Amino acid sequence: MRKLYRAESGTVSVYLILIIVPIFLIQAVLIDYARVKAAEREADTAARAAIRSVLSAYDQDLAAYGLFGLTGETNDSSELFRHIFKENLSGASTGAFYKLLDTRPEASGDTIAPLYTLANHTVFEGQVLDTMKYQAPLEFALEIADKIQKPGAAKILANGALYAKEAEKFERLLNKREEAMDKAWQDVEALMKKIRSWYSSYQARITELNRLAELIGLNTAEDVAGRIKTLEVQISSLSASMSDLNRTIAAAAMAGPEAAGAVQGMMENLNSMQMRMNELTTDLSKWKELLENILKYAALIAVIRAEVVIDDELAQKMQKAIQEQLLEAKKANDELNTELKRLSTGQAEELKAFEAFKSIKIISEDEFRLYQTGIGTGAALFSGFRNKIETINVYTNSQADAARTANEAYYTKMEETYQRQQQIEAERSMQSAGIRQEKAKQRGKIQAALDKAKQAMGSCSKDQEEGLMVSPYEKLEKGGSGRLYGKYMSLNEVDPTTGTSSTFTLEGKPDDEIQLSMSLLGKLGQLSEGIRNEVFINEYAVSQFNYRTFGIEKDNGGQLKPIHALSEPAAHKLPQQEVEYLLYGFDSCMKNISAAYGEMFAFRFAVHMVEELMDPKKEMLNVGSPLLVLLAAAAEAGVQALEDMNELTEGKAVPISSKLTSPVVTFTYKDYLRVFLLLHSNDRRLMARMQSLIEINTDKPLDKAVTYVQGTANSSVSLWFLPGLMKLLNGAGVSSCEVADNRCTFRSQTNLAY
Structure with missing residues (x-):
């Protein structure tokens, strides 16, 4: 065993196995990993x-409006x-190459x-902008911006609006001063x-007090009353004596002739008493x-002192x-003077009417x-004078003369002031009356033009009013947020009742209509400043929808202009009124048509x-009333505007201005709708109304027209080598696929x- 362990035979084979097997395993894993990644890429x-392919099945009716959505x-x-x-996975293919990847769903x-x-x-606007990004800039530049901006007409029109504004401001100050005066x-x-009455x-x-004072002298009421009482006693006593004597005479006369002498004596005595009685009575x-x-004097003193207070x-x-x-008049006068100094005289070079401000009297x-x-x-x-009256007790000649002098003093001063000012006021009153009369005359002419315009x-x-068995307006506006306009505003989290479009009903007073009309001109200078999106959306409105003169507009040669809109505006459910509805959003044809007419009239x-x-009558410039100059201009303008409106509503083009631009530079009814869409720019309301009209015309709810889709799908690929090892790799985060079998x-x- 020890020999076998120490033996060296087969060492190379084992070494090779230890080297080759890991390499083989690594290659197997890499091959499967590469196939998985290729399959993932193929699946994506x-x-x-x-x-x-799904998005290619867009709705053709909406495509006519330049919109793309799945319905x-x-x-x-x-x-x-x-x-x-x-069909796009390799598992569905039969080629030998594709068998390297058998990706299948x-x-x-x-x-x-x-x-x-x-x-x-946001989506709707994006598609509209893509549709109009080539057409709108050209249309707007040719039809609107170049016609107004290049000849400098916009600046002069803006100066006209400024004149109207300034004239109204000065008129308020003039009226304030004149009313106070x-x-x-x-x-x-x-x-x-009162002064004249008091003086007399x-x-x-x-004079009467002086006369009484001279009569009274140094006598007092008490002394005179005592004297009167004494006289009355004397008269009473004498009267009693005379009565007794009369009875005695009567008795003596009855006694006979022998008493005649006594009677004669008594009669002489009686006559003497009668003479005395007469003297006493006269004195009394x-x-x-x-x-x-004295009493009258005292009473008159009391009265004159009380009344003078x-x-x-x-x-x-x-x-x-x-x-x-x-003081109020002077304040207004000072404001007028300040405003006149503020007002630039440069405008008179372009608008001669500004010279009228120079004639205002300060x-x-x-x-x-x-x-x-x-x-x-x-x-x-x-x-x-009052103080003098209160200090005089006895109206002697000197005191009376002093009182008369004091009475003359205030009267003379007031009369002098009155006479001097009366001449000034007479001239001012005559001038004011003449201006008021002329203003009334001009306002009458303007009102007549406004009345004709309303008619x-x-x-x-x-067809315009009914269109369908159920009026489209019932679906568009009436009923509040439950209707189409309300629906699209609410879907975009905008209050359907927010804001209203400006309208010109021509129902106001002449002065109000003048200011409203002129206010339109002040906005023209901003037409080309940062309005790209608005221009595109507005051009979409006038190109995809109909309006009052749609189909009857003529070119310079008198021929009907061709219609290129794929949305077929002539066949829409609201004939000849859609753009007007987009502008004003009223719930009837008549209201929308009238609003457009009123604003167009106001513009003209x-x-x-x-x-x-630009060239007012000279006599008007010297009157001292810039507003009168404006009213006189308005009286002439009203008649001319009526003639323009007759042309515009017949589909004809009218010169923008006979003085500001060349007569060949014209605007049509459609051009004015372009201008008004821009002046009343409110993309939220406009887009909601366009969406409502599109749904009405196509019967396709845009909240069901999908424009952005997310697709998700599962697919798999076979593993050629070591699925278990690939699963371990997935657990380590190297691959995201799930291994099964x-x-x-x-x-x-x-x-x-889209």
């Missing part, structure tokens, strides 16, 4: 081919996926999972009426008259109200100062206003979108 390729049954897609996957584990649909705004003058006239009244009373009357004058308080109150109105500081100090001084002098909005035909109205403002099974997953 087959899965991608299967997914592409068929899931079972059909799964069956197609399974079939294509199997497993019976279970195949799945098709839809991930996104065309209801998703009017109220102040009304109060001045009321105060002057106090002047008469001072004079003293009573004096007492009456009341009148002074009223004068000060009225003066304060006048000063407050003048009231000078001296004018305000004279007005305010005149009223203030007059009121202060009246207070001085010319047009109406929807029976604004453009013609700018044209008129002599086959290795693995899972292929791929995602693909």
Whole structure:
């Protein structure tokens, strides 16, 4: 045994076995590992081919809109996926080469999972952008941007919008100042009426008090009353004596002739007493008259002192109200002056109407100062008159003259101020009245144009309104979030009630309609700034859907323009109104058509206003009212806008402007829809409405139209060598397949979108 152990025969063979067997094992494992990896790669390729085949079965109706989505049954897609996957595996091939890999599908584990649909705004937008990325830039550049931007029209239009805004601002300040000046003058006239009445009244009373004072002299009421009482006692005593004497005379006369002498004596005595009675009665009357004058004097003193207090308080109150109105007017005047200095004069080079701001009258500081100090001084002098009245007790000639002087002082100052300001106010009032009258005249013309525009909005035909047994609008809008628009907004987690599109109903007052119309122009300068996606989506709207003049638009040669849209807009469920619905989202044809007409009229109205403002009448520039210049321009523009709208709604093109661009540069109804889509850009609402219309027209719910698919399939490949060792390798993480018997099974997953 020891010899066998120490023997050297066969050593080489054992050594070779120890070297070759591991090499063989390693090669066997590597061969199977390589085959597994090749099979996995083959299965992944087959899965991608299967997914592409599934996606190739896109819906043809949606494809007409440039959209791609699967709308068929899931079972059909799964069956197609399974079939294509199997056919692209080597196990289905008969060639000798493919037998190196006998990859074959497993019976279970195949799945098709839809991930996104065309209801998703991000997906929908992506497909729209891909569809329009070649067409939209060209269309927009040729039809919109070049026509407005290159000739510089947008800048002038924006200046027109600026003029309207500035005119309205200055009008508010002018109205504020003029209203304050009017109220102040009304109060001045009321105060002057009081002053004149007070002056006459106090002047008469001072004269009367002076007269009474001269009559009364140094007498007092107590002294006079005592004197009257004494006289009354004397008269009473004398009257009693005369009565007794009369009875005595009567008795003596009855005594006979012998008493004649006595009677004669008594009669003479009676006559003497009567004369005395007459003297006493006369004195009594004079003293009573004096007492009456004293009482009248005292009463008049009390009245004049009481009334002068009341009148002074009223004068000060009225003066304060006048000063407050003048301060308000001065504040507005100062704001006007500041705004005029702020306003650049450069715009007048492009828009002559800006010269109208130069004619606005600014009231000078001296004018305000004279007005305010005149009223203030007059009121202060009246207070001085009050003080004088309160200090005078006896209206002697000197005191009465002092009171008259004080009365004359406030009256003279107020009369002087009134007469000076009356001339100024008369001129201001005449000018304001003329401006108001002219404004009313121009507003009347504008209102007439607006009324005609409302009548010319047009109406929807029976086909446009009804279309189906059940109006499409019942499915689109009415009923809130349960309808299509609400559905697509909710699917994208957007509140269906969020925001509304701007509309021009032409129901407002002329001034409001002017500002609304001009506001459109101010946005034109932003048309080419960062709006790529919006342009693409908007162009998709006007190219895939119909509108009011769809099918009747003519080219420059008067021929009908060809229609290239594969979606056949003429056959849609909402004839000649779809883009209008996309813009405004109202629940009836008439509302949407009217909204588009109103806004289009407003746009043409604004453009013609700018044209008129470029060269307004000279007499208008010198009136001092920029708003009147704007109203006069609007009155002319309204008539011209009506003529434009008649052309546009007939499918004709009208020049953008006769002054801003060449007459050959025109816009059609469709072009204005492009502009409005951009001005009211809101992709969320627009895409939800487009999705709703597409579902209405195709009867294909876009929330069922799959655009992103995930496919999963199981397949396996046979192991030629040592499955157990491969299983150990899988446990170590070297391979991901699962070993069962002599086959290795693995899972292929791929995602693909249109």
